[in-house]
Amino acid sequence: MIKFIYKKSFRPVGHSENIGGYSACFVDKNSSLHELDNFGTKKTLNSIFDTTLVEKVEKFSVDGKCIHLVPNGNGNVNDTFVATLKEGEMKKKYTLQRINHQVFKNPAELMDNFSRVSRHLQTKPGRRCLRVIPAKDGQFYHLDEDGNYWRLMEYIEGVKCLEVPQNRKQAYEVARTFGQFQADLLDLPGKRLLETIPEFHNTSKRFDSFSQALTLDVKKRACSVKEWIDFVQGRKILCDALRTEELPVRVVHNDTKINNVLLDAKSEEGVCAIDLDTVMPGCVLHDFGDLVRTAACPVSEDEMNLEKVIFLPETYEAIVEGYYQATCEFLSDLEIRRLAKAPMVITYELGVRFLTDYLLGDAYFKINYPEHNLNRAKVQFSLLSSMEGHVDRMEAIVAKVCQSTGRIMVG
């Protein structure tokens, strides 16, 4: 049997379209893991974490023998791999994931949410979605002897995901796809979904955690980031800016980064939303805001050159159009009116989370280098500063898109 190896803290990157700079990784015949960055530099990753991933695949109800398994994706929390299984002449790919149970405390219930959402989406004509493969014991996950939770999903072929949109159509499609996702879940039957991470988008709570991390200052990093601490504290008002308690609670995605949508590789039409771990009751504006945060900017959240971090109003317009197209039938006037504010709140929230994690010594997000979380925080704050100069423009764009459909806003 081939032994596949991966490094626990390694941040696998792979099949998405490369704009900002990617690295690929591979396992050689001696089972050593190497990373190949976008400059073609090969480096061997040391202190590799040894596990037999193929055995995990074999716990699921799939036919064939696993002949290939590579790290994939660029998530900050879970570990993702693509496994190729062969049966006779037929080859089929699957996505294997280890659910980070430090972050998701109830993986079994999470998988219950996941499978309910997936089954419901499959009832919608013409839609594609992530499909979970049950384990041989009938559960939707496999719990291994080390206490790790694994899941296997069908791999969707012929698609791509983006780090930044290259044109309006791509931005429109990504936004339409997330909007359609929300629309499709309006009639999800059954009991309320479990909150996989309670208070996930409670910006005030995020601010409180930041304040606590600052008080503790376990790594003695606060003195070197004073400028950014002031930035956060000076914008505390954003914590309550959305006033979500006034808004309807709906089933939302909660992690609408641009790369959590698959587009058809050829037509570039939206195929489906992926990464369903945080699908739970929430506010549509968090989804909208998080998409704008990651899509209406010419660089990814890992960009090192802050001068490149700017808000793109034209892309924002395409996002509003795509999102509105899929959601205008159910969005309330109040929700629409806050589409201009939501991106600033979410960008602030993410900046606060990254800076908090930096102060805590990088306990939550995977990092590739010591200042990674600090740099991510700076990117968010730079983007927020840029957005602040476009508030009127954003309001005008939302009004224009509504008017174009003849919607008359009440109040």
Ligand code: GN1
């Ligand atoms: C995390 O793991 P990933 O990349 O799907 C995080 C999101 C952040 C994102 C920032 C459960 O998502 O909230 O927006 O990093 N997910 C969780 O890149 O915390």
Ligand code: MG
């Ligand atoms: Mg995620």
